[in-house]
Amino acid sequence: MSSAPPPPGSGAGRALTIAFESGRRASPDALRLSPNGATLEVDGLLQQPLRLTLGQLHIGIVDRGPAKVRGEAGRFPVLRRLSATTVVPREQGIEGWLWTSTGGSALTLLGDPDAAPTGALLFTKPLGPEQLEEAMTPAALEALAARSPLGVPSILGVLFRVAEPANAESAFRAYGLLRPLTDREVPPTMRRHLPTDKPADPSVGARSEGPKGSVAPPGF
Numbered sequence: 001m002s003s004a005p006p007p008p009g010s011g012a013g014r015a016l017t018i019a020f021e022s023g024r025r026a027s028p029d030a031l032r033l034s035p036n037g038a039t040l041e042v043d044g045l046l047q048q049p050l051r052l053t054l055g056q057l058h059i060g061i062v063d064r065g066p067a068k069v070r071g072e073a074g075r076f077p078v079l080r081r082l083s084a085t086t087v088v089p090r091e092q093g094i095e096g097w098l099w100t101s102t103g104g105s106a107l108t109l110l111g112d113p114d115a116a117p118t119g120a121l122l123f124t125k126p127l128g129p130e131q132l133e134e135a136m137t138p139a140a141l142e143a144l145a146a147r148s149p150l151g152v153p154s155i156l157g158v159l160f161r162v163a164e165p166a167n168a169e170s171a172f173r174a175y176g177l178l179r180p181l182t183d184r185e186v187p188p189t190m191r192r193h194l195p196t197d198k199p200a201d202p203s204v205g206a207r208s209e210g211p212k213g214s215v216a217p218p219g220f
Contacts, residue, residue, distance in 0.1 A: 016171040018119070021067075021161040022111025028163065029110065031121065033175050040158070042110050050127075050135040058124045059185060060177035062162060062169045067115040072194050074100045076120050080200035081182035093200035095183045096191030099159055103192035108144070110160040117159035119168055121177075122185060127155040156190065 015034040022029050022042075032039045038057060039049040063075045074097035080088040098120055099105040109117060132141060132153050144153040162168040172178035 016174060018168045018171050019163040020111060020119075021115075021163050029160070031160075033171055045110065045137065045140045046135050047137045048135050050131070052123075052127075052131075054175065056123050056125075056127075057175070057177055058122045058157075059179055059181060060119070060121045060168075060172035060175075061179075061181055062119050062165050062172070064118055064165045065116055067112070067161060069101050069116045072100065072102055072196070073116070074192065074194055074197075075116060075118070076181055078186045078191055079180055079182045080202060081180075081184045082202060087180050087182055088200040088202060093198040095200055096186070096188075096193050096197065098181065098186065098190070098192070100192040100194055102194070105159055105192065106190040107157040107159050108155050110158055112161075115161055117161055118165060119160045119162040120157060120181075121160075122157035122181075123155070129153055 013035060015032065018031040018033070020029040020031075020042075027041075027043075029042045030040075032041070033054075035054075037054055038052045040046065040052065041049045061076060063077075065073075065075060076098035077090055078095040078097060079090060080093070080095050082088065098107060099109075099117055101116065105117075107120065107122070129152060132144070132155065136144070136153070141153050144155070145151055148154055169178060
């Protein structure tokens with residue numbers, strides 16, 4: 001797969017690093033973005049950096065919050081999309097979450113499994129054995145295959161805690177990854193739900209068609 005050129009925006013022409021809270025202190029786990037592609041470095045999971053093209057990166061988002069959550073909570077709400085430029089505002093209901101404290105996530109969680117994630121990176125299509133076998137440690141690859149319904153290692157995306165949320169948002173925005181997370185990108189099998197969820201009401205978005213009040217702001 002060829003790498004797509006970096007989209008226009010501040011910082012898109014230079015290398016940017018999103019450091020995670022997990023991993024080695026001397027060399028923190030991180031996602032590194034550059035016009036030539038991206039690398040993911042995760043101690044314990046990867047034995048060498050996982051190299052990706054920019055075309056393999058779909059959406060990168062930040063949902064700030066503490067590492068420890070009490071009771072039932074969710075991160076990264078999935079919004080209802082009505083058109084290419086219009087979504088139902090979050091306060092009018094959602095389609096689910098990428099992660100909940102009770103249901104976990106369909107994505108791979110990096111770092112402390114008991115810490116609530118604040119960053120998410122979705123791939124344009126799942127990474128399979130051809131991308132993962134060389135980079136992942138044998139133990140991590142085996143564990144990933146054991147959790148897969150088909151017995152084949154696959155990663156749909158990753159969740160992590162970012163060291164500097166504002167930095168992460170700026171880097172995702174610079175590379176055109178910071179966009180609303182909607183039901184078009186997250187199929188029902190990847191969504192998690194809470195008893196307090198309010199289903200999205202499409203009629204609200206239809207009444208407020210247009211940029212004002214209908215398009216989620218970066219970071220929502």
